[in-house]
Structure formats: structure tokens, C-alpha cells
Amino acid sequence: MNIETISWQNNRIRIIDQTKLPGRLQYLYINNLRELWRAIKELKVRGAPALGAAAGLGIYLAVKDSRAKTFGEFSAQLDLAAKYLASSRPTARNLFWGIERVCRVAGKNRNASLPRIKELIFQEALRIIEEDKLSCRRIGELGSALINDRDTVLTVCNAGILATIDYGTALGVIYRAVEKGKRIKVYASETRPLLQGARLTSWELKNKKIPVTLICDNMAATLMQQGKVAKVITGADRIAANGDSANKIGTYSLAVLCAYHNIPFYIAAPASTFDLGKRSGRDIIIEERDPREITGLFFRQPIAPRGVEVYNPAFDVTPHQLITAIITDKGIIRKPCRKNIKRVLK
Amino acid sequence: MNIETISWQNNRIRIIDQTKLPGRLQYLYINNLRELWRAIKELKVRGAPALGAAAGLGIYLAVKDSRAKTFGEFSAQLDLAAKYLASSRPTARNLFWGIERVCRVAGKNRNASLPRIKELIFQEALRIIEEDKLSCRRIGELGSALINDRDTVLTVCNAGILATIDYGTALGVIYRAVEKGKRIKVYASETRPLLQGARLTSWELKNKKIPVTLICDNMAATLMQQGKVAKVITGADRIAANGDSANKIGTYSLAVLCAYHNIPFYIAAPASTFDLGKRSGRDIIIEERDPREITGLFFRQPIAPRGVEVYNPAFDVTPHQLITAIITDKGIIRKPCRKNIKRVLK
Numbered sequence: 001m002n003i004e005t006i007s008w009q010n011n012r013i014r015i016i017d018q019t020k021l022p023g024r025l026q027y028l029y030i031n032n033l034r035e036l037w038r039a040i041k042e043l044k045v046r047g048a049p050a051l052g053a054a055a056g057l058g059i060y061l062a063v064k065d066s067r068a069k070t071f072g073e074f075s076a077q078l079d080l081a082a083k084y085l086a087s088s089r090p091t092a093r094n095l096f097w098g099i100e101r102v103c104r105v106a107g108k109n110r111n112a113s114l115p116r117i118k119e120l121i122f123q124e125a126l127r128i129i130e131e132d133k134l135s136c137r138r139i140g141e142l143g144s145a146l147i148n149d150r151d152t153v154l155t156v157c158n159a160g161i162l163a164t165i166d167y168g169t170a171l172g173v174i175y176r177a178v179e180k181g182k183r184i185k186v187y188a189s190e191t192r193p194l195l196q197g198a199r200l201t202s203w204e205l206k207n208k209k210i211p212v213t214l215i216c217d218n219m220a221a222t223l224m225q226q227g228k229v230a231k232v233i234t235g236a237d238r239i240a241a242n243g244d245s246a247n248k249i250g251t252y253s254l255a256v257l258c259a260y261h262n263i264p265f266y267i268a269a270p271a272s273t274f275d276l277g278k279r280s281g282r283d284i285i286i287e288e289r290d291p292r293e294i295t296g297l298f299f300r301q302p303i304a305p306r307g308v309e310v311y312n313p314a315f316d317v318t319p320h321q322l323i324t325a326i327i328t329d330k331g332i333i334r335k336p337c338r339k340n341i342k343r344v345l346k
Numbered sequence: 347m348n349i350e351t352i353s354w355q356n357n358r359i360r361i362i363d364q365t366k367l368p369g370r371l372q373y374l375y376i377n378n379l380r381e382l383w384r385a386i387k388e389l390k391v392r393g394a395p396a397l398g399a400a401a402g403l404g405i406y407l408a409v410k411d412s413r414a415k416t417f418g419e420f421s422a423q424l425d426l427a428a429k430y431l432a433s434s435r436p437t438a439r440n441l442f443w444g445i446e447r448v449c450r451v452a453g454k455n456r457n458a459s460l461p462r463i464k465e466l467i468f469q470e471a472l473r474i475i476e477e478d479k480l481s482c483r484r485i486g487e488l489g490s491a492l493i494n495d496r497d498t499v500l501t502v503c504n505a506g507i508l509a510t511i512d513y514g515t516a517l518g519v520i521y522r523a524v525e526k527g528k529r530i531k532v533y534a535s536e537t538r539p540l541l542q543g544a545r546l547t548s549w550e551l552k553n554k555k556i557p558v559t560l561i562c563d564n565m566a567a568t569l570m571q572q573g574k575v576a577k578v579i580t581g582a583d584r585i586a587a588n589g590d591s592a593n594k595i596g597t598y599s600l601a602v603l604c605a606y607h608n609i610p611f612y613i614a615a616p617a618s619t620f621d622l623g624k625r626s627g628r629d630i631i632i633e634e635r636d637p638r639e640i641t642g643l644f645f646r647q648p649i650a651p652r653g654v655e656v657y658n659p660a661f662d663v664t665p666h667q668l669i670t671a672i673i674t675d676k677g678i679i680r681k682p683c684r685k686n687i688k689r690v691l692k
Contacts, residue, residue, distance in 0.1 A: 192536070192538060213657050215656070215657050216595070218563040219657060225662070250565070253599070294544070295560065304536075308552060309557070311561050
């Protein structure tokens with residue numbers, strides 16, 4: 001099955017509506033910036049690299065029909081679109097990176113005609129998509145060297161095709177290892193509250209015919225205790241200059257459990273996920289989401305008493321000390337993290 | 347609101363159907379052993395101490411109308427009932443303890459008339475209930491000394507009123523601390539897959555007007571990282587002679603996280619939960635349950651691809667090294683565990 005997470009089709013953005021998976025593979029057309037904002041907020045499209053691509057196309061969508069007469073006017077519209085889109089979700093670096101990247105093209109070409117600037121923005125958005133494909137392949141190639149034949153790898157959330165344009169980051173590492181002939185089994189941690197591991201990762205891996213076993217998040221420690229986990233690999237949403245990595249809630253827990261059980265813990269993420277402006281994880285804003293994600297199981301039947309207080313952080317920060325290595329498209333980053341991040345990303 | 351987890355009413359067992367909570371507080375009458383077996387299997391009644399009480403009443407229910415003519419015949423019926431009931435769930439020690447206890451009464455009084463033996467079994471079953479109430483109070487009293495004013499305590503699953511006859515074990519410690527005027531906040535970990543934390547513990551605590559915040563299981567580490575958890579207290583389903591404790595899946599994970607964050611980790615359980623015949627946790631049988639508990643959210647809409655492989659252990663074993671102390675009705679057991687278990691339980 002060919003899965004296209006996000007693409008430009010008939011002058012609009014087409015995404016897979018990921019809230020419909022695993023029940024249905026349903027594509028959704030995004031006609032304007034407001035629709036994209038909502039699709040991001042509601043996780044119809046999600047995954048840091050995919051958000052970077054969505055951001056580029058989204059900004060183009062916002063200004064492609066602009067009737068601005070001057071660059072100043074156009075630039076103001078661009079700023080407004082950028083700010084609006086950036087308000088959809090706070091944590092994933094790639095979203096902001098994508099927005100900044102296409103806006104920068106406009107700034108650099110301020111003397112060009114407005115139709116030409118629009119065209120350049122569009123090309124830059126498409127370039128983000130093409131580059132993401134390449135960087136995932138590169139992450140897969142580099143990371144697969146860390147995986148042994150017959151390894152059982154545990155992952156959380158979805159850092160696969162559905163989180164990127166193609167191939168994935170953490171799952172890309174697994175896909176490449178399998179292509180190289182390594183026999184890999186995967187534990188997919190379901191990833192409460194929104195179950196991206198159950199709904200997306202196990203679906204992706206089943207499509208790829210890679211053996212996958214679904215567990216609840218609270219079962220990972222038991223598998224490690226039984227010696228059944230060789231490695232943990234996850235994606236990341238934002239990585240600070242010292243290597244502290246924000247990723248889906250539950251990632252930090254896995255990193256601590258790995259340290260206790262002497263299991264390598266890897267992060268796989270493209271360079272666009274790094275935010276060198278953040279000295280450490282303490283500077284990363286963690287999104288808190290609707291309590292009903294926890295109390296209602298997709299807002300349907302209540303599973304907790306009415307009015308119960310809820311804490312619902314969407315991400316957590318794993319300190320660099322707990323990360324064995326960060327697999328990026330520019331190279332594998334080991335300790336000391338801060339120094340090697342600078343060197344590898346230069 | 348007065349909650350009566352399990353009682354003898356109108357010549358049958360009455361339980362709260364816990365699968366209906368938090369939506370409805372609905373009582374269910376159990377008319378025969380088969381109904382009890384199913385209620386236990388389906389977790390309509392659950393919690394190690396409550397299962398001990400259910401076992402006693404269940405055996406009485408099975409034999410009260412026995413038409414046996416001889417003790418041998420009666421004893422054979424008793425054995426059959428005991429074996430059948432014991433096959434409902436394998437892990438909680440109290441279930442077996444309850445069965446053994448009422449059966450022992452029969453054995454000891456083999457020379458009495460059969461109506462008299464039935465009466466003695468009934469009295470023993472009621473005694474289990476009364477003793478459980480007292481032992482929970484005692485656990486609460488002893489454990490509450492370990493809790494400080496303004497502590498925030500994290501717990502998993504439900505070790506409260508609904509897991510016992512009254513008051514609870516882990517929650518009993520909290521209830522008593524609050525009665526003593528300590529200001530306690532609780533984090534209830536939702537406890538996938540069957541969400542006893544979300545459905546039962548947060549409901550119980552809200553009834554008692556104790557501040558409770560519901561989290562997903564994968565969020566506990568983040569709270570600890572933020573310094574928001576002073577103590578973790580859980581119940582137990584079976585405790586080996588060396589202190590290794592089987593409890594709801596996810597407990598071991600919390601114990602490792604506590605060790606990493608230097609947070610005291612307490613188990614609260616009555617003497618009836620100890621199984622000195624098991625040298626260590628390795629000898630404890632861990633129940634594996636229906637995969638659909640994970641893939642279907644209460645068997646309703648699918649949240650994972652059809653046919654995905656699932657691992658669904660209902661319990662895990664926390665090694666004694668990770669347990670700060672075990673709070674029992676006979677006293678608080680600290681390290682060295684094996685020695686002190688013998689001494690305290692003598």
C-alpha cells in the first residue's frame with residue numbers, strides 16, 4: 001500500500017486524516033490556512049517532520065491568491081499567516097522551521113515581482129518535502145548500522161511514514177535494517193492518550209509486514225525486566241543545543257527505564273528538529289492538551305468521573321544524559337552532546 | 347455516599363459491578379458459583395482483598411444447598427467448588443487464601459453435622475470480611491505515619507474501598523492521613539488497559555473529597571522529574587517470601603522510576619496477600635488477559651489494526667530491592683525483606 005502523508009494536489013494540500021486510522025485510510029483536502037490550522041491542532045496531520053512540510057505548503061496556500069500590490073503589503077500578509085499557523089501547536093520545532101524557511105525566501109527576494117516570490121515560496125515548500133524524503137533515508141541508513149540482526153526494538157508514538165513525508169525517522173531506521181536483511185521485531189507502545197502507537201505505528205508496520213506486538217505504555221518496563229527489548233528508538237519534536245529532547249509524553253519514562261536496564265536509547269530526528277536557540281530542555285515549551293483526551297477516549301464514552309482534574313502534557317523532555325545517541329541525517333551524535341551537535345550540524 | 351464493595355444479602359452475594367463505574371453505581375446479585383466465577387474473570391469484582399472475601403462467600407454459596415449425605419460427599423463438592431473458583435484468576439494470593447480458609451474449617455470440623463459445617467463455613471466467610479475491615483484500618487493507621495502533611499502521593503490501579511471490603515490498602519493509608527488532618531493530593535495513574543485508576547480510584551477519591559488529578563500511565567515519570575511526587579503507594583496481589591511483589595501491570599515501572607528519582611515506593615497489603623510458599627517473584631504466575639482489552643477500549647471501537655499481535659500481562663513483579671517498605675496490618679516491613687517478613691508475619 002502506498003501511503004502519502006502529505007502532498008500538493010490540484011492546487012491544495014492533501015493529507016491523510018490520521019484520526020481515522022487504523023479504521024480507514026482517508027485523504028483530506030486542505031483548502032485554506034484555517035483548515036490546516038485545525039488539522040494540525042486536531043492531529044489529523046502530526047509528526048514533527050510532517051508538520052515542517054505542512055507549514056511550508058500552508059504558508060504558500062495562505063498567500064498564493066494574495067492581491068497585495070506591494071512587497072510591504074505582501075510581507076504583512078505573510079507575517080500574519082506565519083503567526084497564525086505557528087499558534088497551532090507549540091512544541092515541534094519543525095513547524096516553526098518550515099514557516100521560517102519559506103518566509104525567508106520571500107525576504108531574500110523582496111525585489112522580485114510578487115508572482116515570482118509566490119513561485120519561489122512554492123518551490124521552497126516543495127524543496128522541504130523532497131529534502132525530508134532524503135533526510136529520512138539518510139537517518140535510516142545511518143541508524144540501521146546500530147541495529148543488529150534479531151533485535152527487538154521498542155518504539156513509542158509514531159515516528160514513521162505518517163510522521164514524515166516518507167519512510168520515517170525511528171521507523172525509517174527499522175525499515176532500512178529490514179531492507180538490509182536484518183530480522184527485526186518491534187514492540188509498539190500504544191501511546192496514551194491518543195494512541196498513535198496503537199493506531200498508526202502498528203498499522204504502518206503491519207503494512208510493511210514487519211512483526212509488531214502492541215503493548216500498553218505501562219508494560220515496557222516488564223518487557224525490559226524480562227530481557228525482551230534490545231533497543232529503544234523514538235523520534236523527537238524539538239532538540240535543544242545540549243541534546244535534551246522533547247518528544248511524545250512517555251519518552252522520558254522509557255529513557256529512564258533503559259538506563260536502569262542497560263538498554264541503548266536512541267533518538268532519530270532530522271537536523272530541522274534541532275533548536276540551537278534553546279540551551280536546554282528547560283527552555284522548551286511543552287504543549288498541554290484538552291483533558292477530554294484522557295477522560296473520554298476520543299471524546300466518546302466517559303472513562304473518568306465528570307469534572308475530575310486532569311494533567312495532560314503532550315510531550316516530555318528527555319535529558320541528554322539518558323540518550324545513547326541521536327541519529328540525524330547529518331550524522332550520529334554521541335556524547336558529549338553539546339559539542340557533537342555543533343560539530344555534526346555545523 | 348456509602349459504598350459496599352461486597353456483602354451477603356438475602357442469601358446471596360451482592361457486589362458493586364465495577365465495570366459500570368464511574369458511570370453508574372450498580373449492585374449485582376450473585377446467585378451461584380458460576381456467576382461469581384464470571385464476575386471475577388470480568389473484573390466486576392476485583393482487588394486482592396475483595397477477592398479473598400468473595401472467595402469465602404462463594405464457597406459457602408456453592409455448598410449451602412448441598413444435599414450431600416456424608417462428609418466425604420460434601421468434601422468432594424467443596425473441593426470441586428474450590429478448584430473451579432480458583433481457576434478464575436491466577437495471580438491474587440487472597441483469592442486462594444480465602445478459598446483455603448473456609449475449606450480448612452470444613453476439614454477441621456469433619457465430625458460435626460453437615461448443617462453445622464455449612465454454618466461454620468458461613469461464619470468463617472463473614473469473619474474474613476470483618477477481619478479485612480480491621481486489617482485495612484490497621485494498614486491505614488500504620489501507613490499514615492509515613493505520609494507528611496502536604497504530600498502528593500501517586501497511586502496506580504485501585505487499592506481502595508473498591509478493592510477491599512472497606513477503606514482500602516494504599517488508599518486506606520491516604521484516607522487515614524487525611525483524617526489525621528494531613529493535606530494530601532493524589533495523582534491517580536489511569537492504569538491501562540482497563541483503567542481502574544481512571545474509573546475507580548479517581549471516583550473513590552472524588553467521593554471522599556480528596557484532591558485527585560488523573561494522568562495517563564506514561565506521565566508519571568514527568569511528574570517525578572518535576573519534583574511533583576513525594577511518594578508512591580500501591581497495593582499488591584501476591585507477595586513472595588523475599589518481598590517481591592506482584593501487582594497491577596505498571597507497578598514495576600513506577601518502582602524503577604521512584605528509584606531513579608529518589609522517591610519512596612511503598613506497597614500496602616494485608617498479611618493474606620503474602621505467599622511464603624513462593625521464594626521470589628519468579629515463582630508467581632502472571633495472568634495474561636484478552637488482547638481485546640488493549641485493541642478495543644472495552645471491546646468497543648477498534649483502536650488498533652485488526653489482527654495485530656498483543657502482549658497483555660495483567661500484573662508485573664516488583665523486586666523487593668525497589669520497595670522502600672511494605673505496609674501490612676501486622677506492621678511495617680523494611681529491609682532486609684525476607685527476614686522482616688518472617689518476623690512481622692510470624
